[in-house]
Amino acid sequence: MTENVDPRPEQAEEVVGAEAAEASAPTAPEGRASGSAGQESLESFEQELEDEQDAVAHQAHHAQQAEQGEAAAQGEQPHPDTTLAAERLLDLQRLQAEYVNYKRRVDRDRAMVQERAVRDVLETLLPVLDDIHAAREHGDLQSGPFASIADKLEQTLTRFGLSRFGDVGEPFDPMRHEALMHTEAELPEGTTDTTVVTVLQPGYRAGEQVIRPARVAVADPQ
Numbered sequence: 001m002t003e004n005v006d007p008r009p010e011q012a013e014e015v016v017g018a019e020a021a022e023a024s025a026p027t028a029p030e031g032r033a034s035g036s037a038g039q040e041s042l043e044s045f046e047q048e049l050e051d052e053q054d055a056v057a058h059q060a061h062h063a064q065q066a067e068q069g070e071a072a073a074q075g076e077q078p079h080p081d082t083t084l085a086a087e088r089l090l091d092l093q094r095l096q097a098e099y100v101n102y103k104r105r106v107d108r109d110r111a112m113v114q115e116r117a118v119r120d121v122l123e124t125l126l127p128v129l130d131d132i133h134a135a136r137e138h139g140d141l142q143s144g145p146f147a148s149i150a151d152k153l154e155q156t157l158t159r160f161g162l163s164r165f166g167d168v169g170e171p172f173d174p175m176r177h178e179a180l181m182h183t184e185a186e187l188p189e190g191t192t193d194t195t196v197v198t199v200l201q202p203g204y205r206a207g208e209q210v211i212r213p214a215r216v217a218v219a220d221p222q
Contacts, residue, residue, distance in 0.1 A: 115206075115209075118160055118161075118206065119206055119209065119211060122157065122160065122162050122204070122206055122211055123211055123212070125157065126204060126211070126212060128153070129153075129154070129157075129164075129204070130201065130202075132150045132153070132154070133164075133202060135150075136150075160206065161206045161207045162204060162205075162206050162211075163204070163205055163206075164202045164203070164204055165202065165203050165204070165205060165214060166196070166199045166201075166202045166203045166214025166216060167196070167199065168196055168197060168198065168199060169188075169195060169196065169197075170195070170196050171193040171194070171195060171196075172193065172194040172195060172196055172216070172218045175210070175213075176203060176210060176213055176214060177196065177203070177213055177214050177215075177216050177218075178213040178214065178215045178216070179194075179216060179217070179218045180200055180215050180216065180217060181217045181218075182217070182218055182219065182220070183197060183198070183217050183218070183219050184219060185197045185219035187219060187221055187222070191221045192221055193221065194218050194219070194220050194221070195218060195219055195221070196214075196216045196217070196218055197216075197217055197218060197219045198216060198217035199214060199215075199216050200215045200216060200217060201214065201215040202214055203215075
């Protein structure tokens with residue numbers, strides 16, 4: 001006589017196992033913040049990386065010294081793990097040096113790009129400043145709304161390091177002046193250098209970098 005085996009217990013076990021596996025599977029987190037909001041700043045990441053590298057190098061160095069000291073006291077050769085740790089320490093130090101050099105190069109390039117961008121903007125505004133300077137020389141900007149606007153513009157550009165130079169009586173400097181003409185003029189007694197006698201167009205510089213040389217007329221000492 002053949003016994004009928006009910007398959008339902010096995011199916012029940014399979015269902016129970018599937019439910020247990022599903023319950024144990026990790027669920028995806030809900031409401032994730034946006035990538036830009038969850039990212040740390042570059043400066044914070046760099047600092048954490050440097051701190052971690054310093055900590056690992058410090059631990060490896062002390063472990064190496066302790067191992068070598070113990071081996072020397074017992075008259076034994078250093079353990080292979082010690083040699084491996086020393087090699088890893090050198091690799092880490094080399095990697096850290098490369099990273100520091102890379103960071104310095106990036107900072108230098110970033111500063112150069114920023115300085116160049118500021119210089120380009122200031123250079124495009126020089127014709128406007130020339131008109132303002134000429135208007136002041138002729139007394140056209142003594143008062144009124146345009147005088148206030150001109151003052152605010154010059155003050156704003158001064159915050160970016162822009163300054164005007166070029167005065168009558170100063171020695172001629174080919175790094176700062178562009179001589180457009182030579183004239184005969186009476187110079188103060190004892191003058192031994194070629195001297196600026198007329199400023200045709202003032203020069204401008206941003207910090208120590210000359211954006212435009214002063215265009216001048218000069219006279220040689222007699």
